[in-house]
Structure formats: C-alpha cells, structure tokens
Amino acid sequence: MVSLKDIAKQAGVSVCAVSLVLNGKYKNRVSDTTAQHIRETAASLHYEPNMLARTLKTNKSHTLGFVTDEIITTPSAVRIMLGAQEAARKLGYILISMNTNNDKSLERQEIATLKRYHADGFLYAFMYHRVVDVPSALRSMPTVVVDAEDANHDLPSIYPDEFGIGYDATNRLIKAGCRRIAYFGSESGIIAQPQRLAGYRKALHDAGMNDDPQLIVRATEHQNADERAVELLKVAAPDGVFCFNDVRASSIYAAANELGMRIGKDISIVSVDNLPNITDALRPGLTTIELPHYEMGFEAVCQLVAMIEQRDKPDIKPDQMFRSSFDTKDTFTTVHGSIIERDSVQHAPHGNE
Amino acid sequence: MVSLKDIAKQAGVSVCAVSLVLNGKYKNRVSDTTAQHIRETAASLHYEPNMLARTLKTNKSHTLGFVTDEIITTPSAVRIMLGAQEAARKLGYILISMNTNNDKSLERQEIATLKRYHADGFLYAFMYHRVVDVPSALRSMPTVVVDAEDANHDLPSIYPDEFGIGYDATNRLIKAGCRRIAYFGSESGIIAQPQRLAGYRKALHDAGMNDDPQLIVRATEHQNADERAVELLKVAAPDGVFCFNDVRASSIYAAANELGMRIGKDISIVSVDNLPNITDALRPGLTTIELPHYEMGFEAVCQLVAMIEQRDKPDIKPDQMFRSSFDTKDTFTTVHGSIIERDSVQHAPHGNE
DNA sequence: CTGAAAGCGCTTACAG
DNA sequence: CTGAAAGCGCTTACAG
Structure with a gap:
C-alpha cells in the first residue's frame, strides 16, 4: 500500500x-x-x-454500527438497511451491521465489538414498529432508533406514521364512494393496531360517518383470519375494507371469492405492506400502502451523522424515488407511507359503472 | 477510552x-x-x-467486505448475509456489507472504500445462482464467490447443487408412487433451469422411467405460468409435478383447483425455495426444497478466513440446525438443499388410500 | 509558504 | 523475566 x-x-x-x-x-x-x-x-x-491510521489520530472512524433484532423476517425491513447504506455512502460513512437475533447477551457482545472497532454512532433498528428499551451501552453514544420508539423518549426515533396510514387508507375508500367501511385488524398487541384503528375512526368521523362496531374485526394471521373475514363480510356487509396488512387482505380476497363478491366492484380493499409475493398473487391487484422502510433508514443516518458531527441535518435525498414525506417534532420523526394504486378499489363511485 | x-x-x-x-x-x-x-x-x-491501532501495526483488520448485487429482492438470500455474519462473529471477524445495486461503477467505488478500511478479504455474493465475472480489484485479494460461480474457475465459489435438487425432488415424487412426473420449469436463461432438469431426467432414468417430452413445460412467472400450468395438467395428465420454484407451484395449485384435481391425492407437487409468504398461503402445505442460503454464507466465511489466515478451514457449525451437507471438490463447493415436508405429496403410494 | 516533531494505541524485535 | 524503543500511516500544533 x-x-x-x-x-x-x-x-x-x-x-x-x-x-x-x-x-x-x-x-x-x-x-x-x-x-x-x-x-x-x-x-x-x-x-x-488509510482510514484506520486517520481514525487513530482524529478519533473519528466514519463508521456506523447498525444493530438490529432480526430484520430478515420481513423482506421489506431489509430496506431499512439499504436506505441506511445509501445515506452512509453519500455522507462518507460505512455501515457495520450486526444481527442480535433477539438475544440480549449477543447484543451486548456485538455492541462491545462495534465499540472496539470505534463506531462513531449507532442505528438501533427493528423488524416492525414497537416501543423499545435502548441498552445502556448505547445511551452514551450518538444513537438513532429506527422503526421503533425509545421508551425513555430520549433518543431520536424514526417510525411510520400509523395514524396517518389508517387515516389515508380509510380516506381512499371514502373517496372511492364506499359507505360502509370495515376495519380488519390485528389481534396481537402490536403498536400499529390501535394507531391505525384511530386513524380509521378519525377518517370516518371527518367524513360524517359513524363507526359501527360490527365493522371492526380483529384476527390472527394463519389462524382465524380466514373465518373472521367471511364473518365480517357476511355479518357487517361492508362495501370497503381497510386491512391491517396484505396477509389479512388475502383472507378478505378469499372470503369475497367464496361469497361471490367482486373485488374492486362490489367491495373495495386497501391494505398495508406491499409485499411482492402477496401482491403478485392477488387478482385484481391489491391497492396497499407501502411502509417507508428505505426512507426510515436513510433519514436515520442523516440524523445520526448530524448528531455525530454536531451540524445541521445533511440535505441529501435517496436516488430512489423519495415517495414519503417527513414530519419532525422534537427528536421524534414519523414517516408517512405511500399508497400503491392497483385495482382492488373501484375506480368510480357507486352508481357510476 | x-x-x-x-x-x-x-x-x-x-x-x-x-x-x-x-x-x-x-x-x-x-x-x-x-x-x-x-x-x-x-x-x-x-x-x-482498540482494533484500529492493532490493525495499523499488524496489517490484519479482522474485517471482511461483503459485496452483493441486490440481495434484498429475495428474502431468503438475505440469509446468506446472516450466515456469513454468524461465522464471522465466531471467527473473530466483522462484516461490512455493501450493496452495488448492479451498478458496476458503484461496485468499484465500494470495493475501493472497503480496501481503504483495510478489509482482509471479500465475499462476492449474488441474489441467485449464476456465473459471474469477478472484478479485477477483487482478484488480488482473498475472495470467495457466493451463490455464483467464478467464470474463470479461479476463485472458490459456493453455490447450490442444482442437479441434486432436481434429482432429490423427482425422487421424492417417485418414492410417493408417482408414475407420470412432470417438470414445470423456467423459460429464463437462469443457470438452475438446465441443471435441475438434468437432475429430474437422471432420477427418472434411474427409476427406469422414460421422460415424455409432453411432461416438460417451461413458463414465465406472472406471465404465462397460469395458462401453461393448466395446459400441462390437461394435456400430459401427470400424477406428480416437480416445480422449478414455489411461485410456479402456486400456478400448478391454481390449475389443479380449476381442473378439480386434489393436491396430495390425485396429484403430488414438490418445488424449490420455501418462501414463507407463498407456503403460508397454499393449502395443502407445499413440500419444497429450501435453498441453503444461510449455510452458503456461513461456509463462505469459513473458507475465506482459511485463505486469509492460511490455515485449515475452521471447524465450526452454525447455531441454527445445519440442515445441508457439503461436497468439496477443488476450490468449488456445492451445497445441497433440504426438503421441507408438507402435504402436497401424497403420503402413501397409489392404491393404498 | 514549508518542515521537523509529537502522538493516536498498539505490537514486536531487541537489549538487558 | 522485564523494559526501552521503533514504527504502523496518519494529523496537527509548533517553529521557522
């Protein structure tokens, strides 16, 4: 050399x-x-x-630790990492990723390793939106929480605007002329569930529609979702369904087929996730809101570098279309999703066909 | 510090x-x-x-560069990275991953960055099995090619044993008593296609069965696969189908349903991939061969570290069940997949029901 | 405008 | 058995 x-x-x-x-x-x-x-x-x-020699002298490694739970399981969550990688590259940093596999002792070990390699700061990222306790080893370092909220409300946290997602999805159905809009939600304790539901209610309320409790059903994937979907369509007779996610939307598709209802005609559907393997399989195409994973990773690195270098947030944009918009209040940032239009929502209001 | x-x-x-x-x-x-x-x-x-100070003196960074094309698109391919991470951790190395997004100039830039950070060696990984030209900047460094084969047959390359996969899948159907076994393959130029087909033919031949050309059909996902599947079942009347992958298997499922054939009874199906979103959706459960991505990443790091440290390949195993077996010949290593049994193959031979 | 020197944190001959 | 010294490749006061 x-x-x-x-x-x-x-x-x-x-x-x-x-x-x-x-x-x-x-x-x-x-x-x-x-x-x-x-x-x-x-x-x-x-x-x-030689970056290492430089680091030794300047005490700045231009290295970011990316610590994640098990980001693999949701393919779209991998996009957090890719977005973070792009921002890091543009700002002259590199990313070292470590997977904790939800093992706290492994997590400690990995954070120690990252510190040995002199990471300037950390991204603490999760597979889906939740509230997390940040390990103390990270609190002494510049750290940004991604797709999660710091339980102490202390560290900057980037996560999807679940309320906005529920609001937008429901509004999309209202705009399509639906009059009886159901919410097909999750039975788990996942944080997005009550927030999307609240967005749904607000949208109904703003449109002067009442929220009939019959129209709100919660189910568990791969367990009772198929039956619950049939019940929902039979009992409540909705003309639009906002589904918690694509997997639940596929249950609604199955139920609609079973009951002879035509999707995009008799009933409109909007969901959340935009998972390729699911959306590829459904006919007609599923209109769904993509969670802004790539953008969250990108934004998180921008905020992290600003903390590390004690400067204003760098003004860079992803090369990919930047679909989402950001709201910044305090140290917390929520990110809107973006709707992917397909054919599961009818194109014209009722009566126009 | x-x-x-x-x-x-x-x-x-x-x-x-x-x-x-x-x-x-x-x-x-x-x-x-x-x-x-x-x-x-x-x-x-x-x-x-302080690892950096140590590196400066010893010229060994204990850092591995992980350069990949667009590993994101197939969720299972992410497992290459996770397997590599586990092996790296166990051997005292860290992984720095970079995504080239199939951009050659970005790739050059990223390799240069990795060298600046003094990576001891490189993993050159791909989303699916293919033959690749390895950039010259990597040829001067210890490098292992993952889920791909070095076109020069020079660098160690780890990839799935496609022939074995075709052979095993077909044999599974033969063992289940199938007598007319079809191959529902890919129309693309993907390397796995002819190799899996060859494995299929060998299995038929070994069982003394002829390979009726009517039984071999190739299709393109999300384009003509649904129609081709119907044609295949109608024209060739197979009692077993080896599908190139899960997506094609879902076309066969749809066709079987359309024609009133009961999967796992009238017709048995085996495919390749084990993609959660697809296998979750199919009833009865799809018997499919999982590609050994995790194991390939793990094995690649073991070989790479052996090259770097000029020692025998370390004798470590993944914490996860190590399902696959390895064949090593020369510098090339093929990895068998492992079959995930579900219910799309009938449990007893014909006539036993 | 330019160079000699110290020092970041470590390892490794070398001398005692 | 133990320590003083050089040096990895860089940056940054400091002196001229």
Whole structure:
C-alpha cells in the first residue's frame, strides 16, 4: 500500500505538506504549484488513504454500527438497511451491521465489538414498529432508533406514521364512494393496531360517518383470519375494507371469492405492506400502502451523522424515488407511507359503472 | 477510552508487558503473578482493545467486505448475509456489507472504500445462482464467490447443487408412487433451469422411467405460468409435478383447483425455495426444497478466513440446525438443499388410500 | 509558504 | 523475566 511517506519522497516534499494538500487544508500553507504537483504524484501512485491510521489520530472512524433484532423476517425491513447504506455512502460513512437475533447477551457482545472497532454512532433498528428499551451501552453514544420508539423518549426515533396510514387508507375508500367501511385488524398487541384503528375512526368521523362496531374485526394471521373475514363480510356487509396488512387482505380476497363478491366492484380493499409475493398473487391487484422502510433508514443516518458531527441535518435525498414525506417534532420523526394504486378499489363511485 | 498505557501505569509495569499478557503471549516473558495482576487491572478498568491501532501495526483488520448485487429482492438470500455474519462473529471477524445495486461503477467505488478500511478479504455474493465475472480489484485479494460461480474457475465459489435438487425432488415424487412426473420449469436463461432438469431426467432414468417430452413445460412467472400450468395438467395428465420454484407451484395449485384435481391425492407437487409468504398461503402445505442460503454464507466465511489466515478451514457449525451437507471438490463447493415436508405429496403410494 | 516533531494505541524485535 | 524503543500511516500544533 502506498502511503503519504511514499508520495512525499517521490514529490520531494514533507509528509505534512502532502497530508495538508490531500485534505484540502493547504490554503496559505502550501503554494498552488506544489499542491498541484503533490496531487499529481498521489494520483500517479494510485494513493488511497488509510482510514484506520486517520481514525487513530482524529478519533473519528466514519463508521456506523447498525444493530438490529432480526430484520430478515420481513423482506421489506431489509430496506431499512439499504436506505441506511445509501445515506452512509453519500455522507462518507460505512455501515457495520450486526444481527442480535433477539438475544440480549449477543447484543451486548456485538455492541462491545462495534465499540472496539470505534463506531462513531449507532442505528438501533427493528423488524416492525414497537416501543423499545435502548441498552445502556448505547445511551452514551450518538444513537438513532429506527422503526421503533425509545421508551425513555430520549433518543431520536424514526417510525411510520400509523395514524396517518389508517387515516389515508380509510380516506381512499371514502373517496372511492364506499359507505360502509370495515376495519380488519390485528389481534396481537402490536403498536400499529390501535394507531391505525384511530386513524380509521378519525377518517370516518371527518367524513360524517359513524363507526359501527360490527365493522371492526380483529384476527390472527394463519389462524382465524380466514373465518373472521367471511364473518365480517357476511355479518357487517361492508362495501370497503381497510386491512391491517396484505396477509389479512388475502383472507378478505378469499372470503369475497367464496361469497361471490367482486373485488374492486362490489367491495373495495386497501391494505398495508406491499409485499411482492402477496401482491403478485392477488387478482385484481391489491391497492396497499407501502411502509417507508428505505426512507426510515436513510433519514436515520442523516440524523445520526448530524448528531455525530454536531451540524445541521445533511440535505441529501435517496436516488430512489423519495415517495414519503417527513414530519419532525422534537427528536421524534414519523414517516408517512405511500399508497400503491392497483385495482382492488373501484375506480368510480357507486352508481357510476 | 482506556489504553494499554493506562493499565501499565496503574499496574506499575511496562506497556509491552501488558500487551504480551493480554494477547496471551507472555509465556516465559512475564511472571504468572505479574500476568495475573495485569489481567485484574485491565478488567477493573474495563479495558477494550482498540482494533484500529492493532490493525495499523499488524496489517490484519479482522474485517471482511461483503459485496452483493441486490440481495434484498429475495428474502431468503438475505440469509446468506446472516450466515456469513454468524461465522464471522465466531471467527473473530466483522462484516461490512455493501450493496452495488448492479451498478458496476458503484461496485468499484465500494470495493475501493472497503480496501481503504483495510478489509482482509471479500465475499462476492449474488441474489441467485449464476456465473459471474469477478472484478479485477477483487482478484488480488482473498475472495470467495457466493451463490455464483467464478467464470474463470479461479476463485472458490459456493453455490447450490442444482442437479441434486432436481434429482432429490423427482425422487421424492417417485418414492410417493408417482408414475407420470412432470417438470414445470423456467423459460429464463437462469443457470438452475438446465441443471435441475438434468437432475429430474437422471432420477427418472434411474427409476427406469422414460421422460415424455409432453411432461416438460417451461413458463414465465406472472406471465404465462397460469395458462401453461393448466395446459400441462390437461394435456400430459401427470400424477406428480416437480416445480422449478414455489411461485410456479402456486400456478400448478391454481390449475389443479380449476381442473378439480386434489393436491396430495390425485396429484403430488414438490418445488424449490420455501418462501414463507407463498407456503403460508397454499393449502395443502407445499413440500419444497429450501435453498441453503444461510449455510452458503456461513461456509463462505469459513473458507475465506482459511485463505486469509492460511490455515485449515475452521471447524465450526452454525447455531441454527445445519440442515445441508457439503461436497468439496477443488476450490468449488456445492451445497445441497433440504426438503421441507408438507402435504402436497401424497403420503402413501397409489392404491393404498 | 514549508518542515521537523509529537502522538493516536498498539505490537514486536531487541537489549538487558 | 522485564523494559526501552521503533514504527504502523496518519494529523496537527509548533517553529521557522
């Protein structure tokens, strides 16, 4: 590997001059001609700076630790990592990811490793939105919580705007002319459940519609969801259903088929997730709200770097279409999802067909 | 951060003694009592070694670069990364992953970054099995190709045993008593297609069955697969189908339903992938062969570390059940998949019901 | 405008 | 058995 010393020798100057020039700090310190000469020599030798040596001296590694629970299980959650990677690259950082597999002792070990490698800050990320206790080893470091909320309301946390998702999804159905809109939710204690439900209620209320309790049904995936879906369609006779997620939407599809209801005609459906394997399989295409995972990872790195470098949040954007919008209040940031329009919502209001 | 110097001062010995003791190289160099004293002081100060300083001196970073194309798209391919992470952790390495998004210039940039951070070696990984040209920047470094084959047959490459998968899947159907076994394959140029087909043919041949060309149909997902599946079942009237993957299996399921054939009774189905969103949705449960992604990542790191440290391949195993078996010939390694039994294959041979 | 020197935290011959 | 010293590749006051 070629070092500053090699360049200095070849160019006939001191190591210090080379360092100054290559870091662009040579104003009034090195003549422009010498600087140019140094730059050319460096290029001709294919010089690459040694980040480790630099870190040793400056105490800045430009390395971010990405600690996650088991991000694998939801393919879309992997996008948090990809978004974080893109932002890191654009800001001159690298990401070191570690998977804790929900093992607290492994987590401690991994955070210690990351510190040994001198990570400047941490992303603490989760597979789905929840409230988390952040390990104390992270509290002393710049840290941003992703797809989760710090239980202490202390660290910046980025997570989806679940209320907004429920509100938007329901409104989409209202806009399509639906008059009896059901909510097909989750039976688990997941944080998104009550928030999406609240958004649903607010949308109904704003439209002057009452929320008939018959229209609200909760179910568990791969267990009672198929039967509950049939019951919901039979008993409450909705003309629109906001589904907690795509998996539950597929139960509603099955129920509608069973009862001879035409999706996108007799009944409109909007859900959340946009999981390829599911949306690929459903006919007609499922209109669904994609959670902004990529954007959350990207935004989290921007906020983290701002903390580390004690500067304003960098003004960069993902190369991918930036579909979502951000709301920032205090240190918390919620991220809107974006609706993917397909054909499960009827195109014209009732009576226009 | 507490350094060797702090420990030396506190313990009243030299920095060198501390380094020796903490690295376990103090035999015949430091007395046992001093060593013990040093260890206690280090522990009481919560000393953590600074990996960067160590790297600077030893030229070994214990860091592996993980360069991948767009591993996100197949959720199961993420498991390559997780397997690699586990092996790295067990061998005292960390993984730095970079996503090239199939952009060659980005790839070059990322490899350069990884070198700047002094990666000791590289994993060059792909979303699905193919033949790849390895960038020249990687050829000068210890590198292992994962879920792909080096076009030059030069670097160690780990990939699934596609022939074995085709052979095993077909044999599973033969064992179930099927007499007319179809292959529902891929129309794309994907490398796995001819190899799985060859395995299918070999299994038929070994069982003394002829391979009727009517029984071999290729289709494209989300395009003509549904119609082709119906044609296949109608025209060739198979009693067993080996499907190239789960997505194609779902087309066969749909076709069987349409034609009133009972899966697992009138017709048996085996496929490849074990994608949760698909297998969750299909009834009866789909018997399918899971590709050994986790194991490939794990194995690749083992081989890479052996290259870097110029030693025998470390004898470690994943914590997860290690379902697959490995064949090693030359520098190439193929990995068998493992069959996940569900209910799409009839339990008893024909006539036993 | 330029260079000599110290030092980041570590390891490793070398001398005693 | 133990310590003083050099050096990995860099940055940054400091002196000229």
